[in-house]
Amino acid sequence: MILLTAVVGIIQLIVAVILAVVALYIGFSVFGRITGDVDEQKELAKGNVAFGIVVAAVFVAIAVVVQSGITGIAVGVSKASAVGLMSVDGLTIIGIAIIQLVLGVLLAIAAIYLALTILDKLTTGLHEFEELKKGNVAVALEMAGVIIAVALIIQSGIVGITAALG
Template sequence: MLLENVIVGLVQLVFAIVLAVLALYIGFSVLNRITKDIDEEKELAKGNVAVGIVVAAVFVAIALVIESGVSGLSAGISKALALGIFTPDGLIVVGLAVFQLVLGILLSVGSIYLALTILDKLTKGVKEFEELKKGNVAVALEMAGVIIAVAWIIQSGVIGITAALA
């Protein structure tokens, strides 16, 4: 039984790491699309702190949401083990837990895109992306706050899904 739990734990860890790296890659790619005229990699190489703040906020936001999805996956696998992981009920529980994690990734990336797009529309007097390219740290902090706040709210929704599945 102990060996089985260790193996299941290792599988969960590897699965979570793979999905986390994938989600961070997707998040960085989406940020590149949102920021249009900014080459984040070049700006980071030049030492643009403002761009670094926003990139870091995107990574933190994705991690916040994914963490709740990974917790749901762990709970789902534990429940599936109790039911019999290869029984129809066990497989359904694992499937729902994986779905929840994937949903969390999609929601985090989508919410970041939506939040930055709406912020850009709401603040007509400030062109956030142009200011970001100039290295405006105040604008970067504003954007980072919006990104993390939205992720925090999305995380609550993913946790709610976990509670419903438990």
């Protein structure tokens, strides 16, 4: 039984690492679409601290959401092992947990995009991404706060889904 638990734990770790890398890649790619004609990598390479703050906030936000989803997968694997990992019920439970994680990441990315779009509309006299290109740290902190706040709210939803499945 201890060996099975260790193997399940190692598999969960591997899945978590893979999903984290994929989610961060997707998040950075989507962020690139949000910024429009700004070359994020170029801004980071020239040491634009403001851009670095916002990119870091995107990564933290995605990590918060992925962490919640991984917790859901851990709960799912534990339940699946109780009914048999390879049984129909066990595979269904694991499948639901993975779908929950994927939906959580997609919702987080969509919510960050929506929040930044709404922020742009609310601050009519301010063009956030132009300010970031200029290195405006105040705007970067504002955007980072919005991004992280949205992630924390999404995380609560994912935790709620995990609890409901429990």
